[in-house]
Amino acid sequence: MIKKSELHTDVLVLGSGPAGFAAAYTAAKNGAKVILVEQNGDVGGISTSGLMSHWTGSCASPLYYEVLKRSAEHNEGVFKDKITNLIDPEKLKTLYLEMLYEVGCKVMLYTFAEDAICDGDTILGATVLNKSGKTDIYAEITVDATGDGDLAARAGAEFVLGRESDNKMQPATLMFKVGGVDDTRAVFLGSFESTYETPNGELQALAKEHIPYPAGHILTYQSTLPGVVTCNMTNAIDIDGTDADDLTRATLICRRQMDAIVQYLRKFVPGYENCYVISSASLIGIRETRHFKGKYTLTEQDILEAKVFDDYVVKDAYFNFDVHNLTGAGLDITGVQKHFKQNKGYTIPYRCLIPEIKKNLLLCGRNISGTHMAHSNFRVMPICIGIGEAAGAAAYISISQNCSLHAVDAKQIREMTGI
Ligand SMILES: Cc1cc2nc3c(=O)[nH]c(=O)nc-3n(C[C@H](O)[C@H](O)[C@H](O)COP(=O)(O)OP(=O)(O)OC[C@H]3O[C@@H](n4cnc5c(N)ncnc54)[C@H](O)[C@@H]3O)c2cc1C
Known part of the structure; x- marks a missing residue:
């Protein structure tokens, strides 16, 4: 018979890609009790287990620059102490873990988040499964950074799969x-x-x-x-x-x-x-799966206009519309890489992290509320770190001020993340 147990924490982060890492690190650094759950044997998601080449695009994220700086210290040969966007996934795996332990985050590797624990529209945490058995983890705030938004979907949050017109997803x-x-x-x-x-x-x-x-x-x-x-x-x-x-x-x-x-x-x-x-x-x-319906959905036009939202929590996000061909090799006809015309960075509002109808849950990383086209831009890792920092800060503020996620002031999030 499967062994069952229970854990309680302030913040539960599911998925440890760039976004989940950033959310867990930021919440723990500010003093929250944090558990980070990851199905793989390493932290980092696509940036490490996905054997990623380099950080693409940019974002005004102090944590992103800290990761670059600390990675440089670990690089060898001609890259020793040189800040570069090139990734050594093996070194990054260790760096992420070290950073999480420094801030006292509990990391649960080899652990799959299989279901949401809900009370009506309120998310109470998640049931996770690993070698030891099943654990119900109860949290004040749950952050879904699984890329695919597994927990949000299990909890019944609304989403669109892939491209709006036909649900096709990038290769x-x-x-x-x-x-x-x-x-x-x-x-x-x-x-x-x-x-x-x-x-x-x-x-x-x-x-x-x-x-x-x-x-x-x-x-x-x-x-x-x-x-x-x-x-x-x-x-x-x-x-x-x-x-x-x-x-x-x-x-x-x-x-x-x-x-x-x-x-x-x-x-x-x-x-x-x-x-x-x-x-x-x-x-x-x-590259692409579920796009959740949040309090606001970021659009292609918002990015083209480099819109500055009142409640922005990510700023100077910069990349192109990187839509790979959905029917074969190369770039999709809607994709623009080198010839992208907008040079100004854009912002992402806090509302994109808040699912429309679920309470105590934050979307984080490539699964935030955005259209297929907007997602092709914000899905890159520096921007996902920026989103994660914002999610970690929002979770901490909600808990420490005993207010709902909806009531958290975006300005305070910005002050906490230093953007
Ligand atoms: C092939 C490819 C090439 C790319 N190239 C670049 C590039 O060159 N530069 C760049 O900046 N970006 C690149 N990107 C984009 C970028 O890597 C991703 O969009 C980004 O990593 C998303 O971050 P995330 O944290 O939201 O999700 P992910 O990095 O996808 O992390 C999600 C994490 O959640 C875990 N997880 C999922 N489900 C569960 C579950 N149910 N329970 C527990 N854990 C779970 C996964 O194991 C993973 O660790 C590329 C993406 C792909 C796929």
């Missing part, structure tokens, strides 16, 4: 790294809109021709390690990241593409003639 990618690359000649093509001519032809066109559909583009990123390059090149379409069978199917599709991608790199891309796979992500990269 999934299993990131992998190759070693044996000649750094002095290596080509790094970091966007779909980047091209590179070789004697055999242009590299994006050659990828389309030689890598089997639905893969067929080149995205390669330098790493902090000599001869090691991160490849964002596998591609699985028509995947619903909230469906367990689809997650397995996506993993198989992407793994099957890796050999052909390596053959392509060796044959056509300068510097990669002797490359070989050294590692692949332990977590399939899901």
Whole structure:
């Protein structure tokens, strides 16, 4: 029979990606008792277990810059003490854990949040499952940072899956790294809109021709390690990241593409003639799933106008509309990377973190209330850290001032996060 237990905490954060890490860290640093639950064996979500290449875009988040600064201290070789947006996932796994322990956060790895504990519309916490059995964790405030919003969905919060018109979601990618690359000649093509001519032809066109559909583009990123390059090149379409069978199917599709991608790199891309796979992500990269209905839904237009909301809790958020092709390789027709015209950063209002009808629950990270197009922008990791900081501060203020999440003043959140 399964063992059952109970825990009580101030703040319960589910999911430890950049957003969940930031929420847990911020709430704990300010003095809240925090439990962070993560299904994987490492903290960091896509930034670590997803074998991420680099932090993209930017955001006025003091915690994001602290992570960059502390990562620099852990880097080696030419990157030692150099602030860079390149990620060493192995070092970052340890750094996140160290930081969480420094502020006294209880971390529960290998633990899946399976259901919400509710009293009507009020979220009381979550039931989690791990080796030890099942635990009901009761919390004053629960933060859903699972990316997919698993807990919010189980609690009955309203959402739209993927694109509003047809519920299609951005493709999934299993990131992998190759070693044996000649750094002095290596080509790094970091966007779909980047091209590179070789004697055999242009590299994006050659990828389309030689890598089997639905893969067929080149995205390669330098790493902090000599001869090691991160490849964002596998591609699985028509995947619903909230469906367990689809997650397995996506993993198989992407793994099957890796050999052909390596053959392509060796044959056509300068510097990669002797490359070989050294590692692949332990977590399939899901870009998009549920968009929850919050008190406010951030739109494409808000970003294009760089709107400043009265209740903003994230500021100077900057990126482009990174919509990958929903039917194959490359960029979607609605996507804009290098040619994105808006240079001003935008803000995200606190209301995007508050689900319309649920109490004591905060949305956090890529699952906040935003349209498919807005999400393609705010989903990047620096902005997710900014959102997480805001969620952690809001949770702490709500508890310490004994007020509802709705009553928390955005100005106070900004003061606490220092933006
Ligand atoms: C392939 C790919 C490439 C990308 N490239 C970049 C890039 O180059 N730069 C960039 O800045 N951004 C990039 N992004 C975007 C970015 O990585 C994500 O949007 C961002 O990590 C989202 O942060 P998050 O914390 O909301 O969610 P995630 O990082 O997805 O973290 C969610 C966490 O919750 C955990 N979890 C999920 N469900 C449960 C559950 N029920 N119980 C317990 N734990 C659970 C997961 O294991 C995970 O650790 C990329 C995304 C993908 C998929």
